[in-house]
Amino acid sequence: MTKTIEMSRTHPPLVPEVFDPEYRKAMDGVLSRYTPSEMVGAHRWMGTEEDRAAGGVFTGRRLGANPEPSRVIVTNGTQSAFNMLFGGLVGQGNVLAVESLTYPPILVLAKHFGFVPKGVRMDDEGIVPEALEDLCRSDRPKALYLLSTLQNPTTATMLLKRRQQIADIARKYDLQIIEDDIYSLLPEGLPPPISTLAPERSWYMLGVAKTIAAGMKIAYVVAPSAALAEEQFWPGVRATFWMSAPISAAVSTQLIETGGAERIIDAVKQEMVARHKIVRPLLTGTDFETKDGALHVWIRLPETASASGLASLIRERGVNVGTGDPYAASPGKAPRAIRIGIGHAKSHAELEEAIRIIADSHDAFLRQQ
Numbered sequence: 001m002t003k004t005i006e007m008s009r010t011h012p013p014l015v016p017e018v019f020d021p022e023y024r025k026a027m028d029g030v031l032s033r034y035t036p037s038e039m040v041g042a043h044r045w046m047g048t049e050e051d052r053a054a055g056g057v058f059t060g061r062r063l064g065a066n067p068e069p070s071r072v073i074v075t076n077g078t079q080s081a082f083n084m085l086f087g088g089l090v091g092q093g094n095v096l097a098v099e100s101l102t103y104p105p106i107l108v109l110a111k112h113f114g115f116v117p118k119g120v121r122m123d124d125e126g127i128v129p130e131a132l133e134d135l136c137r138s139d140r141p142k143a144l145y146l147l148s149t150l151q152n153p154t155t156a157t158m159l160l161k162r163r164q165q166i167a168d169i170a171r172k173y174d175l176q177i178i179e180d181d182i183y184s185l186l187p188e189g190l191p192p193p194i195s196t197l198a199p200e201r202s203w204y205m206l207g208v209a210k211t212i213a214a215g216m217k218i219a220y221v222v223a224p225s226a227a228l229a230e231e232q233f234w235p236g237v238r239a240t241f242w243m244s245a246p247i248s249a250a251v252s253t254q255l256i257e258t259g260g261a262e263r264i265i266d267a268v269k270q271e272m273v274a275r276h277k278i279v280r281p282l283l284t285g286t287d288f289e290t291k292d293g294a295l296h297v298w299i300r301l302p303e304t305a306s307a308s309g310l311a312s313l314i315r316e317r318g319v320n321v322g323t324g325d326p327y328a329a330s331p332g333k334a335p336r337a338i339r340i341g342i343g344h345a346k347s348h349a350e351l352e353e354a355i356r357i358i359a360d361s362h363d364a365f366l367r368q369q
């Protein structure tokens with residue numbers, strides 16, 4: 001069987017020389033800190049006091065100051081937290097404002113929960129304020145879900161002024177903000193999250209999947225207040241499926257407390273610098289968009305070209321890539337584009353091989369059009 005190089009995912013690169021000893025040390029630390037029965041004998045609820053304080057330190061890197069641990073909820077990953085927030089803050093029949101190209105699970109959850117996602121036009125900084133305001137007037141959305149940094153799939157990133165405009169509109173129209181900042185720990189010099197500009201209505205989410213490890217299944221959520229955290233999660237909603245596995249929550253806490261998380265993130269950052277150096281020169285023949293620290297690249301195609309046609313050709317040549325189709329908030333409005341994840345390839349040689357195949361296929365495909 002011929003091998004397929006997986007380039008459709010936005011996993012961070014493995015950095016085993018740093019990750020493996022840090023994770024082992026953290027696991028040893030956890031096992032000497034708790035007896036196994038004490039650790040797994042009950043749910044982790046919102047996280048222990050230490051977990052929530054560690055979540056405060058982790059999110060504090062972006063929020064500027066560590067939030068009170070009582071506002072922090074430790075969850076079994078961002079998607080688990082979505083289930084609670086979209087169910088609780090939006091609800092059946094109501095509108096959730098999203099970017100016109102949005103993270104595909106949102107569209108799946110909309111069907112499950114019966115809420116209505118409405119796409120807001122974007123430019124190269126993400127959601128356009130005037131378009132959000134128009135939607136607020138016409139559809140009265142309950143909440144806005146967005147990525148202000150390294151938007152998935154376009155990598156659009158808002159400058160401070162745009163963040164402030166979005167916060168002001170949210171306040172004017174009483175919108176809850178669900179800000180997914182999962183890609184924000186790899187770039188340098190970013191403006192603060194929108195959540196710091198409208199903290200009274202923001203649900204700030206920072207998962208570890210894109211910087212430490214996707215399989216840890218940990219995301220920290222910072223609620224507007226301790227009371228709202230309890231209302232939306234526990235004990236307000238008497239469900240437990242979103243709670244983190246105790247071992248993972250405890251390892252994450254240990255990594256944050258000992259500086260291991262920081263060291264892993266630094267190693268991932270450095271590896272991404274090297275990967276961008278390999279990728280960008282090879283894609284100069286394409287209309288690509290990416291940014292420093294991004295785990296993916298977005299390649300736009302001319303109006304006449306079919307993204308699925310190009311993705312099929314690339315797949316035939318041994319590389320798996322994604323298209324823009326699943327991201328379209330309005331069915332049928334998919335952009336002609338492909339998305340490639342550059343963190344997942346196992347080595348620089350594999351990454352280079354895959355990018356060369358993508359670039360060659362792109363050229364051949366467009367010549368045929």
Ligand SMILES: Cc1ncc(COP(=O)(O)O)c(C=O)c1O
Pocket residue numbers: 010076077078079080103147152180182207208209214217218219
């Ligand atoms: C925008 C966005 N949010 C969240 C996630 C990951 O969520 P989780 O923390 O559930 O792994 C991803 C992964 O692809 C993502 O692209």
